[in-house]
Amino acid sequence: EVQLVQSGAEVKKPGESLTISCKTSGYSFTTYWISWVRQMPGKGLEYLGKIDPTDSYTTYSPSFQGHVIISVDKSISTAYLQWRSLQASDTAMYYCARLSPFDMWGQGTMVIVSS
Amino acid sequence: QFVLTQPPSVSAAPGQKVTISCSASSSSIGNNYVSWYQQVPGTAPKLLIYDNNKRPSGIPDRFSGSKSGTLATLGITALQTGDEADYYCGAWDDSLSAEVFGGGTKLTVL
Numbered sequence: 001e002v003q004l005v006q007s008g009a010e011v012k013k014p015g016e017s018l019t020i021s022c023k024t025s026g027y028s029f030t031t032y033w034i035s036w037v038r039q040m041p042g043k044g045l046e047y048l049g050k051i052d053p054t055d056s057y058t059t060y061s062p063s064f065q066g067h068v069i070i071s072v073d074k075s076i077s078t079a080y081l082q083w084r085s086l087q088a089s090d091t092a093m094y095y096c097a098r099l100s101p102f103d104m105w106g107q108g109t110m111v112i113v114s115s
Numbered sequence: 116q117f118v119l120t121q122p123p124s125v126s127a128a129p130g131q132k133v134t135i136s137c138s139a140s141s142s143s144i145g146n147n148y149v150s151w152y153q154q155v156p157g158t159a160p161k162l163l164i165y166d167n168n169k170r171p172s173g174i175p176d177r178f179s180g181s182k183s184g185t186l187a188t189l190g191i192t193a194l195q196t197g198d199e200a201d202y203y204c205g206a207w208d209d210s211l212s213a214e215v216f217g218g219g220t221k222l223t224v225l
Contacts, residue, residue, distance in 0.1 A: 035214070037160075045152070045160065045203055047214040061213040095159055101150040101205070102214075103171060105159040 002026040004096055004106035011112045012086050019082040020109045022096030029077035030054045033099040036070060036081045039108075040092040050099055051079060086113045116210045117141040117185075119217035121203075126223040132192045135220045137204030139185040147206045149187040151180055154219075155200045163202075164189060191222075199224050 007021040022034065035050040049060035051070045058070050069082040079096055091113050098104040118140040127133040137149060151164040162171050164180035167187065179190040187204055204217040 044219040045205070045216040047216065049213075059212050062211060063213075097160075101148075101162060101165040102152070102160070103162045103165070105161070108159050 002098070002104050004098065004104055006094075006096060006106040006109045009110040009112070011114070013115055014086060014088055014113055016086050016113075017082070017084050018086055018111065019080050020094060020111065022079040022081075022106050024077045024079070024098070027098075029072075029074060034070075034072065034079040035097050035099050035102065036068070036079075037095045037097055037102070038064075038092045039095065048081070048094075053077075053079070086111075088113050088115075116208050117144050117206075117215060119204055119206060119215055121217040121220045123218070124221045124223065126225055127194055128225050129194050129196060131194050132190065133194060133222065134191075135189040135202050135204075135222070137187040137189070137217050139187075139206070142185055143208075143210060144185055144206055145209075147209070149180070149182050149204055149206045151178075151187075151189045152203045152205065153198075153200045154203065160203065194224050196224050198222060 003025045005023045030053045033050045036048040038046045047061050048064045049070050051058045053072045071080045093108045093110050095108050096106040120138045148166045152160040153163050154160040163178050167182040168180045177192045181188050201219045203219045208215045
């Protein structure tokens with residue numbers, strides 16, 4: 001069974017760094033790109049970017065370029081989404097999803113950024 | 116680049132049929148495929164339709180998709196109360212190298 005299991009909810013202060021994870025199982029990790037999608041409270045879906053687990057080639061939506069970092073660790077079939085300096089506006093649910101299309105999704109990680 | 120526009124809400128009675136539109140602002144959507152996702156409140160989105168009109172394994176044939184030019188449509192027949200959810204369309208934007216999602220449509224089954 002294909003599964004994408006994300007790390008738990010996080011509460012952080014503005015300016016802090018954070019990395020959330022998406023552990024995959026049930027398929028060959030390097031066969032599918034992994035994407036990250038944001039959903040702010042009460043709002044729609046927004047695409048952040050994607051990564052090819054084979055070689056870690058990454059592309060970002062222009063709206064998120066430079067603000068988040070997507071990476072993988074092939075040895076443990078896990079993808080990551082990282083912030084070096086969080087802002088209150090990063091408060092949202094974040095989903096990882098297998099491409100393409102987005103056929104399998106993680107359960108989501110809620111990130112709350114508040115002073 | 117393009118924007119995908121969906122109606123904010125639609126409603127219909129159980130057993131009836133409903134359609135949800137997804138209109139691209141530009142012909143630059145071109146021949147790119149449209150996907151549809153269902154999101155029940157409090158849960159992750161689920162793929163309903165991909166490549167305009169294909170259903171993943173396990174999705175009932177009550178759900179259908181079509182695309183003509185810059186307009187994509189999701190159809191749901193024999194509505195059930197369990198179909199109440201938010202529905203999103205999505206398509207790849209070659210100029211942005213990014214997936215674009217519609218704003219979502221809330222389906223109410225009265």
